[in-house]
Amino acid sequence: MNTDRRAPTGEPGNPDFTRRGFLVIGTSTAAAAMMPPLAEAQAPAAGPSVMTKVSFNVNGKACDLELDTRTTLLDALREHLHLTGSKKGCDQGQCGACTVISRGRRIVSCLSLAVMHEGDNITTIEGLGTPEKMHPLQAAFVKHDGFQCGYCTPGQICSAVAMLREIKAGIPSHVTADLTAPPQLTPAELRERMSGNICRCGAYSNMAEAITEVAGGIV
Amino acid sequence: MKAFTYERARTPAEAAAAASRNPGARFIAGGTNLLDLMKLQIETPAHLIDVNGVGLDKIEATEDGGLRIGALVRNTDLAADERVRRDYGVLSRALVAGASGQLRNMATTAGNLLQRTRCPYFYDTNQPCNKRTPGSGCGAIGGFSRSHAVIGVSDACIATHPSDMAVALRVLDATVETIRPDGSTRKIPIAEFHRLPGDEPHIDTVLMAGELITAVTLPKPVGGKQIYLKVRDRASFAFALVSVAAIVQRDGTGRVALGGVAHKPWRVEEAEAELPQGAKAVTARLLAGAKPTPENAFKLKLVERALASVLAEAKGA
Numbered sequence: 280m281n282t283d284r285r286a287p288t289g290e291p292g293n294p295d296f297t298r299r300g301f302l303v304i305g306t307s308t309a310a311a312a313m314m315p316p317l318a319e320a321q322a323p324a325a326g327p328s329v330m331t332k333v334s335f336n337v338n339g340k341a342c343d344l345e346l347d348t349r350t351t352l353l354d355a356l357r358e359h360l361h362l363t364g365s366k367k368g369c370d371q372g373q374c375g376a377c378t379v380i381s382r383g384r385r386i387v388s389c390l391s392l393a394v395m396h397e398g399d400n401i402t403t404i405e406g407l408g409t410p411e412k413m414h415p416l417q418a419a420f421v422k423h424d425g426f427q428c429g430y431c432t433p434g435q436i437c438s439a440v441a442m443l444r445e446i447k448a449g450i451p452s453h454v455t456a457d458l459t460a461p462p463q464l465t466p467a468e469l470r471e472r473m474s475g476n477i478c479r480c481g482a483y484s485n486m487a488e489a490i491t492e493v494a495g496g497i498v
Numbered sequence: 499m500k501a502f503t504y505e506r507a508r509t510p511a512e513a514a515a516a517a518s519r520n521p522g523a524r525f526i527a528g529g530t531n532l533l534d535l536m537k538l539q540i541e542t543p544a545h546l547i548d549v550n551g552v553g554l555d556k557i558e559a560t561e562d563g564g565l566r567i568g569a570l571v572r573n574t575d576l577a578a579d580e581r582v583r584r585d586y587g588v589l590s591r592a593l594v595a596g597a598s599g600q601l602r603n604m605a606t607t608a609g610n611l612l613q614r615t616r617c618p619y620f621y622d623t624n625q626p627c628n629k630r631t632p633g634s635g636c637g638a639i640g641g642f643s644r645s646h647a648v649i650g651v652s653d654a655c656i657a658t659h660p661s662d663m664a665v666a667l668r669v670l671d672a673t674v675e676t677i678r679p680d681g682s683t684r685k686i687p688i689a690e691f692h693r694l695p696g697d698e699p700h701i702d703t704v705l706m707a708g709e710l711i712t713a714v715t716l717p718k719p720v721g722g723k724q725i726y727l728k729v730r731d732r733a734s735f736a737f738a739l740v741s742v743a744a745i746v747q748r749d750g751t752g753r754v755a756l757g758g759v760a761h762k763p764w765r766v767e768e769a770e771a772e773l774p775q776g777a778k779a780v781t782a783r784l785l786a787g788a789k790p791t792p793e794n795a796f797k798l799k800l801v802e803r804a805l806a807s808v809l810a811e812a813k814g815a
Contacts (some may be wrong), residue, residue: 294512327579329503348504348546351533365736372601373735384574390530393603395548442599450578453594453734458583474734475598 335396338406353377364404366432375476378434379403385441405434420490427480435476439490442472464494477479510677513549517708518679520545531613563718567606569711580600585719592666592728608640608711614658628654629699648790648797650760655699660737667764669743669755674717676728679708692762722747723812740800746812750774779807
């Protein structure tokens with residue numbers, strides 16, 4: 280998918296070839312990365328743009344945007360609001376790297392249009408914690424080494440935060456033995472409920488330890 | 499993705515009317531399937547009607563003791579509803595067997611019914627597909643067809659319907675309620691809602707242009723042991739190779755529907771008379787006239803074994 284990829288600039292230290300710039304080139308094409316910014320987050324041959332205004336709240340901050348109707352929530356967050364914590368992995372809802380929390384529920388932001396979120400409260404990884412003041416799950420991921428390359432991590436953590444709330448709310452899963460009893464966070468429940476987040480490095484066991492440790496104080 | 503205009507409808511009638519004003523429009527609710535297909539330009543609506551604001555998000559008791567499920571009730575909320583968990587366990591089980599936690603939070607009851615096949619030839623725009631491009635042929639027939647339908651197929655299409663939820667609704671005798679652009683409403687039995695491919699596989703359901711699903715109703719609970727068994731290539735977040743939705747009563751009678759084997763949830767009421775005789779007898783009736791490919795003939799045996807497992811569970815517990 281050809282997206283609005285700006286040439287890599289603005290990173291401290293090495294503006295010529297940053298890690299983020301490398302990722303940009305790696306996930307689209309070098310040519311697309313070096314082109315001037317396109318007006319919209321879609322291929323230029325796809326017809327004239329239709330612009331629509333949308334307002335929502337991201338991490339406690341009101342955001343008023345005018346977007347091409349085609350803009351996904353993920354592209355709005357990354358390309359327009361420059362919240363690049365949420366990642367574009369598969370862009371088709373299968374990997375979970377773009378997971379954010381909207382209206383209290385975890386969703387894949389790549390399969391949702393930004394204009395469908397008028398008035399919504401959205402939380403991304405940037406809203407959960409900061410390097411100085413990490414969310415307990417972020418701290419637990421660091422402590423248990425719950426990642427390797429880190430690309431899936433923001434989605435994993437957003438997903439896990441909301442997943443623990445789902446258990447608390449009594450929402451059953453495929454492995455819940457008794458549909459009428461409150462579900463518990465067993466290892467099998469954790470694995471099933473996190474199956475929408477893929478980690479190609481295979482750091483699952485450490486993530487499970489991190490989530491289990493934090494859940495001890497929540498569930 | 500092709501450019502499109504966008505509007506938010508405030509009522510079901512307004513949404514249906516908007517659809518009639520905009521030929522080529524699509525309703526969007528969860529968007530988990532439609533947006534995916536739009537990115538691939540398999541779906542190219544010129545106009546989207548966002549129905550998320552039209553209400554229809556409640557689960558209410560009906561006068562005859564059943565439930566009316568609003569079209570926009572999310573899969574998570576339907577699976578978690580106390581009444582559904584208690585009285586319609588097969589539906590709750592089918593829902594949580596599908597997709598991922600994130601997708602179930604987005605996907606709606608109506609959208610789940612309307613999702614398109616996951617046939618890889620439908621998804622690959624370089625391949626022929628009568629469902630995507632009528633008249634272009636079928637790449638799956640004679641191609642890689644391990645995941646495809648074994649019964650109710652045609653020479654034009656061997657795609658399966660991917661929904662788990664719809665299989666449970668079929669065994670529960672659900673009814674789909676709709677509103678049309680002229681404001682009239684109708685009730686469609688779930689058995690008649692999805693079509694077999696025939697020579698028009700591009701038409702998945704009996705819905706007419708601009709017709710909007712408003713609710714799915716369930717008759718009063720029938721009790722019994724309610725089981726949904728999904729057999730797939732990995733333990734979670736995968737479509738069914740074969741699935742069995744069953745309601746088995748204490749005397750051994752019951753109902754059974756299959757997923758992953760046909761263009762629609764597959765149920766043959768006459769076969770259910772064989773339930774006390776066991777899985778082999780039921781399967782023989784259920785899949786009579788099956789036309790598997792060499793690659794998916796294993797599904798016939800898999801259905802029998804999955805059903806045997808379900809019947810053993812029903813008896814044992």
